[in-house]
Amino acid sequence: MKLKPVLLILSAALSFNAYAQAPIVIKFSHVVATDTPKGQAAERFKQLAEKATNGRVKVEVYPNSQLYKDKEELEALQLGAVQMLAPSLAKFGPLGVKEFEAFDLPYIFPSKTALYNVTEGEIGKSLLKKLEPKGITGLAYWDNGFKVMSANKPLHTPSDFKGLKMRIQSSKVLDAQMRALGANPQVLAFSEVYQALQTGVVDGTENPPSNMYTQKMHEVQKYVTVSNHGYLGYAVIVNKKFWDGLPPDIRAALDKAMKEATTFEKAIAQRDNDMALDAIKKAGKTEIYTLSVKEQAEWRKALQPVQQQMESRIGKDLIAAMNKEAAK
Ligand code: LMR
Numbered sequence: 001m002k003l004k005p006v007l008l009i010l011s012a013a014l015s016f017n018a019y020a021q022a023p024i025v026i027k028f029s030h031v032v033a034t035d036t037p038k039g040q041a042a043e044r045f046k047q048l049a050e051k052a053t054n055g056r057v058k059v060e061v062y063p064n065s066q067l068y069k070d071k072e073e074l075e076a077l078q079l080g081a082v083q084m085l086a087p088s089l090a091k092f093g094p095l096g097v098k099e100f101e102a103f104d105l106p107y108i109f110p111s112k113t114a115l116y117n118v119t120e121g122e123i124g125k126s127l128l129k130k131l132e133p134k135g136i137t138g139l140a141y142w143d144n145g146f147k148v149m150s151a152n153k154p155l156h157t158p159s160d161f162k163g164l165k166m167r168i169q170s171s172k173v174l175d176a177q178m179r180a181l182g183a184n185p186q187v188l189a190f191s192e193v194y195q196a197l198q199t200g201v202v203d204g205t206e207n208p209p210s211n212m213y214t215q216k217m218h219e220v221q222k223y224v225t226v227s228n229h230g231y232l233g234y235a236v237i238v239n240k241k242f243w244d245g246l247p248p249d250i251r252a253a254l255d256k257a258m259k260e261a262t263t264f265e266k267a268i269a270q271r272d273n274d275m276a277l278d279a280i281k282k283a284g285k286t287e288i289y290t291l292s293v294k295e296q297a298e299w300r301k302a303l304q305p306v307q308q309q310m311e312s313r314i315g316k317d318l319i320a321a322m323n324k325e326a327a328k
Contacts (some may be wrong), residue, residue, distance in 0.1 A: 027082040033214035041265035048257035063189035090171035104173035114326035119231035143269035146228035150221040151204030158302040167205040209276035
C-alpha cells in the first residue's frame with residue numbers, strides 16, 4: 001500500500017472519531033434563581049459557549065442549589081463533580097482565600113465605577129490568582145448590586161438592630177458588620193434563608209433586591225431598608241485541571257463566550273435590581289424605606305470600625321489599596 005492513501009484513511013478515521021466523540025460537558029452549578037443577573041448570565045454563557053464550539057461543548061446549568069448548597073458547591077468544584085460555579089465573593093473564606101471578603105466591607109465602594117476600578121484592575125487579577133493553589137481558575141467577576149436590609153421591624157438606625165438575629169453569608173466581614181450594628185449574625189446557606197425567615201429562626205437578612213424578590217423573602221419580611229451599605233458580586237470559577245486540559249481552541253472559544261456573557265451580566269444587574277425593588281413594592285407586603293442622609297451618616301459611623309477590625313484577617317495593605325482604587 002502507498003503511504004498517501006494510508007494517511008488519508010487514517011485522517012478520515014480520526015476525524016470521524018472526533019465527530020463521534022461525546023461533547024465536553026460543563027456542569028455549571030449556582031444557588032440563585034434563573035431570573036436573577038447571575039442566573040440569566042449563566043444561561044447566556046451556555047448559549048454562547050455551545051454556539052462558539054459548534055456543540056463540542058455542552059453547558060448544563062443547575063440553578064437554585066439544585067445540585068449543591070453554598071459550601072458543598074465549592075467542594076464539588078475542587079473534586080471535579082462540577083466544572084463551573086459563580087459563588088458570591090463573600091463565600092471564599094472557608095476555602096482559605098479570605099481576601100475576597102474585602103468586597104464585603106461596609107461602604108467600601110461608593111459606586112459601581114469604584115468597584116470596577118478594583119475588579120478590572122490589578123487587585124482583581126491578583127485576587128483571582130490566589131485561587132490557583134486551590135485547584136481553581138478565576139475567569140471573571142460578575143455583578144449583583146448593593147444590598148438592602150430587611151426584618152419584621154423598621155430598620156432606620158443602628159439601634160434598631162439590637163439583638164436581632166441576622167442571616168449572613170459565611171464572610172467574617174459580614175459577621176463583624178452585623179455585630180457592629182448590635183445584631184447577632186447567623187451563617188446560613190442561601191437555600192435555607194426563606195424558611196429560616198418564615199419560621200423565625202432568624203429575624204432578618206441582607207441581599208440585593210433581585211435575590212430577595214426571586215426567593216420570595218419579601219413575603220416573610222415586613223420591612224426593607226434601602227441602605228446600600230455593602231456590595232454583592234461573584235467570581236466565575238472553573239476547576240483548574242479541567243480548564244487546563246481543554247483543547248486550546250475550545251478554551252479560547254469559552255474565554256470569548258465568558259467575556260461576552262460578562263458584558264451582558266453587568267449590563268442587566270442594576271436594571272434587574274431596580275425592577276425587583278419595584279416588584280417588592282407592588283407586591284404590597286413590605287414597606288420600603290430609604291435612609292435619610294442623617295441616618296446614613298449614623299450607619300457609616302457605626303460600621304466604620306469594621307475596616308480596622310478586619311485588617312488582620314484580610315490584610316491592611318489590601319484594604320488600603322482597595323480604598324485608594326475606590327477613591328479614584
Ligand atoms: C447569598 O447567599 O445571600 C447570595 O450571595 C446568593 C448569591 O449567590 O447571590
